[in-house]
Amino acid sequence: xxxxxxxxxxxxxxxxxxxxxxxxxxxxxxxxxxxxxxxxxxxxxxxxxxxxxxxxxxxxxxxxxxxxxxxxxxxxxxxxxxxxxxxxxxxxxxxxxxxxxxxxxxxxxxxxxxxxxxxxxxxxxxxxxxxxxxxxxxxxxxxxxxxxxxxxxxxxxxxxxxxxxxxxxxxxxxxxxxxxxxxxxxxxxxxxxxxxxxxxxxxxxxxxxxxxxxxxxxxxxxxxxxxxxxxxxxxxxxxxxxxxxxxxxxxxxxxxxxxxxxxxxxxxxxxxxxxxxxxxxxxxxxxxxxxxxxxxxxxxxxxxxxxxxxxxxxxxxxxxxxxxxxxxxxxxxxxxxxxxxxxxxxxxxxxxxxxxxxxxxxxxxxxxxxxxxxxxxxxxxxxxxxxxxxxxxxxxxxxxxxxxxxxxxxxxxxxxxxxxxxxxxxxxxxxxxxxxxxxxxxxxxxxxxxxxxxxxxxxxxxxxxxxxxxxxxxxxx
Numbered sequence: 001x002x003x004x005x006x007x008x009x010x011x012x013x014x015x016x017x018x019x020x021x022x023x024x025x026x027x028x029x030x031x032x033x034x035x036x037x038x039x040x041x042x043x044x045x046x047x048x049x050x051x052x053x054x055x056x057x058x059x060x061x062x063x064x065x066x067x068x069x070x071x072x073x074x075x076x077x078x079x080x081x082x083x084x085x086x087x088x089x090x091x092x093x094x095x096x097x098x099x100x101x102x103x104x105x106x107x108x109x110x111x112x113x114x115x116x117x118x119x120x121x122x123x124x125x126x127x128x129x130x131x132x133x134x135x136x137x138x139x140x141x142x143x144x145x146x147x148x149x150x151x152x153x154x155x156x157x158x159x160x161x162x163x164x165x166x167x168x169x170x171x172x173x174x175x176x177x178x179x180x181x182x183x184x185x186x187x188x189x190x191x192x193x194x195x196x197x198x199x200x201x202x203x204x205x206x207x208x209x210x211x212x213x214x215x216x217x218x219x220x221x222x223x224x225x226x227x228x229x230x231x232x233x234x235x236x237x238x239x240x241x242x243x244x245x246x247x248x249x250x251x252x253x254x255x256x257x258x259x260x261x262x263x264x265x266x267x268x269x270x271x272x273x274x275x276x277x278x279x280x281x282x283x284x285x286x287x288x289x290x291x292x293x294x295x296x297x298x299x300x301x302x303x304x305x306x307x308x309x310x311x312x313x314x315x316x317x318x319x320x321x322x323x324x325x326x327x328x329x330x331x332x333x334x335x336x337x338x339x340x341x342x343x344x345x346x347x348x349x350x351x352x353x354x355x356x357x358x359x360x361x362x363x364x365x366x367x368x369x370x371x372x373x374x375x376x377x378x379x380x381x382x383x384x385x386x387x388x389x390x391x392x393x394x395x396x397x398x399x400x401x402x403x404x405x406x407x408x409x410x411x412x413x414x415x416x417x418x419x420x421x422x423x424x425x426x427x428x429x430x431x432x433x434x435x436x437x438x439x440x441x442x443x444x445x446x447x448x449x450x451x452x453x454x455x456x457x458x459x460x461x462x463x464x465x466x467x468x469x470x471x472x473x474x475x476x477x
Contacts, residue, residue: 001085002182003034005041005202008048009195011185015040020204022176025091025319026310028355034175034182037201039210045170045199046216049141052196053168057138061164065112068164070191072112075105078187084311086152086180091319091357092273093310104156104184107440114460115164118467131474136467138166139240140218143211145232147224148177148321149276155181158221158242159198161462170199172211176322178202212236219466223278225377226403226451242465243453244445247405248282248377249426250398251435253294254391255287257410261432263297264304265408266383269436271305271317271361275381276325279406279428279436279444283367283374284385285394291387295344295365298383302345305361305381309353317381319357326357329380332372333362336384341373342366346381369397377403391416399425405452406444408435425449 003019004011018036023029037045056064075082083097090097120134142162146154151173162169173181181200188198203211212220212232219240222232229245251269253262269281286294310318320326326349333347346360362382367373373384388394398407398420407426411417421429427447430437438444443461446452455465 001032001179002185003032003179004182005035005037006182006185006198006200007041007045008199009189014038020175022089022179024088025321025355025357026088031088032179034178034202036175037203037207041201042170042207042210042214045201046141046214048196049168049170049199050216052194053138053141053166056168056194056197057166059166061115061118064164064166065116067192068108068112068115068160071160071187071193072105072108074187074191075101075108075184079105082152082180082183085183087310087318089179090148090151090177091310091321093315093318095313096273100150100153103440104153107153107156108160110440110459111160111164111463114161114463118165118460118463120469125473129476131476132471134469134471136165137470139466139468141168141170141216142219142221142466143214143217144169144171144221145208145212145224146171146173148174149273151177152180152184154223155184157223157457157462158466161466163193163197165463165467167466168197170201170211170217172201172203172208175202175204208232209235212239222453223457229453230451242455242457242462244278244455244457245405245451245453246377246403247278247280247452248401248403249279249406249408249435250401250404250424251281251284251407252394252398252409252420252424253284253286253290254394254409254411254413254416255289256412256416257290258412258432259290259294259297260301262410263294263301265410265434266298267301267304267361269434270383271381272436274318274320274359276321276379277436279438280379281383281435282377282403283397283401284383285388285397286385287394288387288389295363295385298363298385299344302361302363307350307358307360317361319353319355320359320380321357323357325379326359329359329378329382332376332378332380332382333364335372336364336367339368339371341368341371369400375401391419395420395423399423401425402451404450405446406430406435408433408437427452
């Protein structure tokens with residue numbers, strides 16, 4: 001198990017020898033002590049990244065793509081080891097960990113193919129003596145700040161397109177979910193990723209601010225909360241950035257929807273990764289004509305959320321990852337109880353497990369639009385149900401939110417569906433499927449007028465965001 005910093009192609013201790021314990025949310029045991037980087041470690045990581053990137057950008061795109069494909073192949077070969085370690089440190093069910101590892105491998109293959117097809121164009125010039133064309137070059141050295149809910153998959157969302165387009169990365173995962181990513185380094189080395197191109201420094205507190213503000217960093221990739229995103233933007237200034245921030249996306253259920261299908265999708269979107277997903281089921285907005293029937297369907301579907309040991313393949317709901325997030329769920333549900341909302345299912349932590357991070361799957365009905373469950377990202381296994389009178393009110397409720405990252409609408413009428421797709425203020429709208437739907441080739445990200453960020457994760461769009469579009473002009477006599 002790797003626990004040191006990874007800088008310049010080598011595992012090294014922190015310059016001051018500092019370490020911090022990692023406690024598994026599954027067992028409550030200390031499973032490792034990971035090195036904690038200093039500013040000197042950061043300086044070294046940025047320096048070697050810049051040196052490596054200067055050489056990597058000169059490597060042909062077909063060669064870079066071959067390395068990325070090799071990374072994907074080697075991840076496949078170690079999927080059991082990586083998935084089990086991911087569940088131990090993060091808490092998600094083992095079936096989800098396998099899915100994360102598989103998608104990580106697929107992202108490296110996908111972006112290898114995207115990179116060799118990233119091309120510019122020849123432009124017509126007003127002056128017949130001029131020739132103009134566009135081409136792409138890597139931005140340079142990126143600071144990548146990833147969260148604890150998908151520590152390997154979200155790493156690959158930047159690392160795969162970043163490597164394929166000729167960039168270098170200095171990556172900061174949270175300390176308490178860094179083990180799987182550090183283990184993945186063996187794969188990078190075996191695949192032929194040059195030393196220094198990827199550096200991993202687990203950190204907390206103000207280390208992230210030091211990283212994004214470092215003068216040797218050219219651009220920033222961030223996935224996490226809106227509050228942290230705003231601090232990063234204030235600190236980073238004009239540096240290029242891809243920001244994917246908090247989501248509390250609405251799920252709209254119209255009166256002609258398939259209620260059983262909608263209920264199952266809503267439940268699945270709330271228990272996947274214990275609801276710790278930026279596109280999890282956030283606020284469920286239901287047409288009043290089908291409200292009672294929908295609540296009954298959700299209550300029936302809730303049996304699919306099987307709380308238990310995440311290493312048991314029958315488990316669909318594992319522990320939450322950390323106390324801070326669980327306490328936020330506590331706070332939201334305490335307010336719900338105080339205000340008299342209806343707790344249909346669950347509502348508490350479970351006392352039957354090794355840690356108190358195992359949270360009951362919860363459904364809350366008749367939630368007020370101004371409550372914490374509605375206006376904040378709960379980030380737990382909770383389904384809050386809000387009632388709307390008609391399509392107009394449901395659309396207004398859907399857009400009365402600063403965290404509309406991804407939304408969903410359930411209806412059999414495609415005219416009504418189009419209205420919500422085109423007018424819901426979210427980056428993506430999913431029709432007749434879970435709000436948690438995601439595809440590695442889908443451009444995923446926030447939308448203007450919200451606190452959800454900018455730039456896109458997925459497909460060629462991330463490669464475009466991690467590249468500079470350049471223009472060449474030649475004068476011909």
